[in-house]
Amino acid sequence: AQRVTQPEKLLSVFKGAPVELKCNYSYSGSPELFWYVQYSRQRLQLLLRHISRESIKGFTADLNKGETSFHLKKPFAQEEDSAMYYCALFGNEKLTFGTGTRLTIIP
Amino acid sequence: DGGITQSPKYLFRKEGQNVTLSCEQNLNHDAMYWYRQDPGQGLRLIYYSQIVNDFQKGDIAEGYSVSREKKESFPLTVTSAQKNPTAFYLCASRKHSGAPRNEQFFGPGTRLTVL
Numbered sequence: 001a002q003r004v005t006q007p008e009k010l011l012s013v014f015k016g017a018p019v020e021l022k023c024n025y026s027y028s029g030s031p032e033l034f035w036y037v038q039y040s041r042q043r044l045q046l047l048l049r050h051i052s053r054e055s056i057k058g059f060t061a062d063l064n065k066g067e068t069s070f071h072l073k074k075p076f077a078q079e080e081d082s083a084m085y086y087c088a089l090f091g092n093e094k095l096t097f098g099t100g101t102r103l104t105i106i107p
Numbered sequence: 108d109g110g111i112t113q114s115p116k117y118l119f120r121k122e123g124q125n126v127t128l129s130c131e132q133n134l135n136h137d138a139m140y141w142y143r144q145d146p147g148q149g150l151r152l153i154y155y156s157q158i159v160n161d162f163q164k165g166d167i168a169e170g171y172s173v174s175r176e177k178k179e180s181f182p183l184t185v186t187s188a189q190k191n192p193t194a195f196y197l198c199a200s201r202k203h204s205g206a207p208r209n210e211q212f213f214g215p216g217t218r219l220t221v222l
Contacts, residue, residue, distance in 0.1 A: 044213040099149035
């Protein structure tokens with residue numbers, strides 16, 4: 001069975017401060033991990049994936065197989081980062097989501 | 108912003124009635140998925156289909172049914188057997204090969220309220 005855990009339901013961070021959203025997973029095979037974001041009144045969209053090792057909107061995430069983690073980080077939070085963030089694992093032809101973290105940036 | 112469309116945006120039904128939610132995609136994607144989104148529970152997979160005329164149960168299939176008669180369409184029926192149907196329903200699609208690999212594209216969602 002595959003599982004994704006996001007321990008924080010809510011996270012509030014001051015503008016300009018660093019952000020880290022935690023994600024841990026369990027999967028017996030080689031995982032493919034994603035971060036999805038849902039801004040207010042917008043559809044769920046892909047933020048980044050571990051395979052491409054890219055930085056999107058200043059966010060990065062590194063897959064740590066030893067710790068089975070895929071934490072999302074940004075060095076300086078911006079107000080427009082306020083949104084719902086989901087970590088997801090693709091395996092067995094399906095995507096399994098964590099319960100999500102609502103990030104609020106305090107001006 | 109086409110791609111995946113879901114209709115209607117809001118749906119109200121009386122308890123005991125079946126209701127069908129529409130999902131259409133023009134991305135020529137092979138696989139389609141239905142999720143249910145509830146506060147604090149994330150997205151949970153209801154049903155998915157890899158090819159036309161074939162589909163598999165997800166984690167919470169009880170009380171739901173689907174069909175996949177056309178590649179572009181994957182309607183979801185919420186039956187009266189679903190004990191807690193009021194929720195936000197999301198449809199997604201994915202292509203089997205080529206880039207972007209394994210990325211799912213989501214529709215705007217349908218909010219179903221059972222009175």
